[in-house]
Amino acid sequence: MTDTHAAREGAFNAAVLAATLIGEHAADTVEILNKLPPSDAADVVRLLPRDFAIEILDKPELDFGAEIIEALPRHVAAPLLAGMSADMAADIVQQLEEPAKTELLAGLDDVSRGAIVGLLAYPENTAGAMMTTEFVSVPGNWTVEQTLQHIRQVERSRETVYAIYVLDPVTRRLVGAVTLRRLISGEPSANILTLVPTHDPITTFPLIDREEVARVITRHDLLAVPVIDKAGHLLGIVTVDDIIDAIIEESTEDVQKFGGMSATEEPYMQIGLLDMIRKRGGWLAVLFVSEMLTASVMQHFEGELEKALVLTLFIPLIMSSGGNSGSQATSLLIRSLALHDVKLADWWRVMLRELPTGLILGGLLGAIGFARVVAWQKLGIYDYGEHWVLVGLTVATALVGVVTFGSVSGSMLPFALKRVGFDPASASAPFVATLVDVTGLMIYFSAALLILRGTLL
């Protein structure tokens, strides 16, 4: 009894909610649906007008698109999938589990199914996987008026018409793109080819990485870039809104990787505790094991440490300075490489800049460090022993060495990673710090042996 009542109440709420959502912006509706359990969200989606439901499912911000489609009766879900833009529908189908996947694909018309299955074949984060197959193309022997008529008739109310792609009437190869603005201003009886710009059209290929596609779109200020096969046939278009999402995702990944964790696409609150531990624990453990080398270095210099305990006082200071200067240089170069300000072949020029930069920065910190030792000694805050000047010199020398090493190695690491085919952004701040920590300790103890031999050591 109570169950039936609750179910009725649930149904009632869905209807009320659906009614209030009609006329709202799709983005706002998506935000509300994201707060509901997927089954409730599906109840609401089912009650929305078809076009509005499709617009909502097309939003990349919708968190549980696949769950909603799966929760809907197949005969409701299939036309929604078919109505969606093919790239978004493919994203959802990819997340579906069997038997829902097969059942839903079977319920689609041949054209929609073909488009979705075709897109699923491309690897993630490539132009092929991002592109939509819903574009307007016309043969090059049409007139402006024919093209306008075609746009009026073809029902494409959802995706914006970014441009009209003109194909060679015989070979069907892409000849160029005409903007709607040009089309409207064109002489109705003129051949559409007269409106195509004379230079080669900007295009990309289906297996190109999304970062490169983003670069092409940004470079040429395009609203969409056509994706063609080797023969020059138009396969689809990647639109600027998908590119923005890709750019945001990439930079989130960059920051997360640089922070020293595996990249995650999910919002923070939706990452399960176990998943979070996995994404962070792996890296943390690897770094921890590498950092164990510092303990080995310390053990190696144990005799010196015993003789000159005063040296231990500055270990954290010197290590952190190396790590900090390294992470500065790394962050600078990661972005420069990503934005193509700097090319792989420029590595030696970067090194020639980082070397003096590191020396000057190290000199700056060394001077502050030396001043600290002098000040504490003279003010009587701490007694560094009779050889306090030499201790101060050791610290200053070590700082120059460590900061220079940090700047140079921190700047070279992204190049090295890129050279061997990794993402330069994997050069995380913790990774750089670990690298510099071990070397930094060795630089410090070497400076000590050099300067303090015969006095403290």
Place this chain on the structure above:
Amino acid sequence: MTDTHAAREGAFNAAVLAATLIGEHAADTVEILNKLPPSDAADVVRLLPRDFAIEILDKPELDFGAEIIEALPRHVAAPLLAGMSADMAADIVQQLEEPAKTELLAGLDDVSRGAIVGLLAYPENTAGAMMTTEFVSVPGNWTVEQTLQHIRQVERSRETVYAIYVLDPVTRRLVGAVTLRRLISGEPSANILTLVPTHDPITTFPLIDREEVARVITRHDLLAVPVIDKAGHLLGIVTVDDIIDAIIEESTEDVQKFGGMSATEEPYMQIGLLDMIRKRGGWLAVLFVSEMLTASVMQHFEGELEKALVLTLFIPLIMSSGGNSGSQATSLLIRSLALHDVKLADWWRVMLRELPTGLILGGLLGAIGFARVVAWQKLGIYDYGEHWVLVGLTVATALVGVVTFGSVSGSMLPFALKRVGFDPASASAPFVATLVDVTGLMIYFSAALLILRGTLL
């Protein structure tokens, strides 16, 4: 003699280069011009067809736009500036020095000058400073055919027509936007208002920060967002290509800040050595001085260190683990806050997640650390003394404490910064590491006092 010859040769080269550039993509031409000294680039620009020259000057990727405009004769530069989109022209005028600035503004027609001067009044990185004043607007009592005629006649070949903005015929307030696609499909005799969507238009205000404008455009998948004043009058539009540039700049800033340096917009190779030292040295010195607290903590526990030198061996390991877990948590939360996945009010929920995450991660590292002590002891690699089990326990306990503290404080720092009005991205990895280093040492020594009292200490 030689000078004249060289000058002639220079002029000759400019002409040849200009001739080869005609018909190239603007983006490629910009790249070539960026490699020339600005005066040579100006010689080339002067020889290009006017529309192409304007297209090139309109590209944000052109490095020396202001220098080129300044190097051109005023009577050549003025029509180019007038032809540019107002937002880009304003960017250039802002960089000009006197008397070029006044002279050039004086050479402009009233409309262009008014638009540029108007844009210059808005603070940097706001919708007002980013918007272009070249948009298509029509009164709401026009028909579809009148609107189409208007688009055909108004010469706006450079900026894409993103949408047609419909104004109230009496109050001139923005009523809504009509896409070109809708316009083409509309009945020519119908009133333009019949094509305006029923929901309120998405708009923004001139003083809104570019990050927020980017969010609006992304959220609603727009190609342009209209900027209105308080009374609802249309001031301009911010277009999606400007937004992409802004998003890329913001994420570069985020990575640089997170890497612990002042953000810089210039390409790496173009930053002068002195400028570089300033941008990096300031932060580095501040961090260095803060990190000096670690030396004070070490001095405070000097007695303990003398009694149990074995403790020093693990100082770098424990400090770095705290820093690493802190920078992971910080990078995660910086992005979550930037993407609005997490709101300021969610801080306690984040803390409730980071607490168990930190404890588990700390436990993991503690277990590895303890295993290391056991292994080295049993394998005879190093002798940690008779109380080696207690030493191992101290290290493990400290790791749990330090990693938990790192995760919690690293995640809370971006919230704290945002709360007091700073950019959460200022929570740099080095800053977090410094914070955690000092506390980490105290946690380590406290654990040692607790566990080793009566044995080693």
